[in-house]
Amino acid sequence: MTTEQVVVDREGFRKASRAGVIAAIWIAVLTLIEFLVFHLFEYDWFLTLALLPFVIAKGWIILDAFMHIRALWGGDH
Amino acid sequence: MTAETVHAEYHQDTTFQPRANRLGLWMFIFSECFLFAAFLSARYFTTGTYRPEELNQLLALGITGILLASSISAFMAETSMKFNQRKKFVIFSSMTIVLGLIFMGGVVLELYEATLHYPPSTPYGSSYFMLIGLHAFHVITGLIGVSIVTVLGARGYFGSTNYWGVEGVMKYWHFVDLAWVLIYPTLYLF
Numbered sequence: 202m203t204t205e206q207v208v209v210d211r212e213g214f215r216k217a218s219r220a221g222v223i224a225a226i227w228i229a230v231l232t233l234i235e236f237l238v239f240h241l242f243e244y245d246w247f248l249t250l251a252l253l254p255f256v257i258a259k260g261w262i263i264l265d266a267f268m269h270i271r272a273l274w275g276g277d278h
Numbered sequence: 279m280t281a282e283t284v285h286a287e288y289h290q291d292t293t294f295q296p297r298a299n300r301l302g303l304w305m306f307i308f309s310e311c312f313l314f315a316a317f318l319s320a321r322y323f324t325t326g327t328y329r330p331e332e333l334n335q336l337l338a339l340g341i342t343g344i345l346l347a348s349s350i351s352a353f354m355a356e357t358s359m360k361f362n363q364r365k366k367f368v369i370f371s372s373m374t375i376v377l378g379l380i381f382m383g384g385v386v387l388e389l390y391e392a393t394l395h396y397p398p399s400t401p402y403g404s405s406y407f408m409l410i411g412l413h414a415f416h417v418i419t420g421l422i423g424v425s426i427v428t429v430l431g432a433r434g435y436f437g438s439t440n441y442w443g444v445e446g447v448m449k450y451w452h453f454v455d456l457a458w459v460l461i462y463p464t465l466y467l468f
Contacts, residue, residue: 273300
């Protein structure tokens, strides 16, 4: 492996890592908001409805960013 | 075309096997989704959205954060192997194991509390123990898988062009995280 190739690999690693960290931050933020929403509307009937978007968003982030589901149909992963 | 030619062509198609492996893993994960869906729906069927007052919300949030942290370390481990950075792979996959063990410690603690306040003989308790137990079983199998690829990776078994073992195990670990994203609100929030 040449020196140039190692540099390219490190750059790729840095980019891929950053994408993962950003996804993790999004999940963490959504989890905290989810927790806050739960405490705000704890005894309200629409709590499940209010929390559902957070579950769906977090699930999709994991499927897309971490599990690369789009690679199944030829996405860029 | 002779048998030898066919055999040679099969082996030249290097893209085939990883694709087949990946599809197979996704089919397995899909089948697992049905298992978790059955257990999740059983919770709503038996107790609706009822929640006991004694649920330890902070502990649940804490172990959720730990599992999320283990998911990012698993991602970093896979990415490290993809870019042939073996030392980083060992560090990150070891972190995943440690975080998974801490998560399991939290689960043991919450199960202990559950036996005191909502034992398995109660309707909510039965759903609780079923879901937490099923998920904990997946965490344990995931930890075994991550441990195996960590040892193999440290010995140089995987590389940037041959890391399917790492990818498969880490995908499974992310699925465990995904399952918790659904289980956590089902048991603690909804």
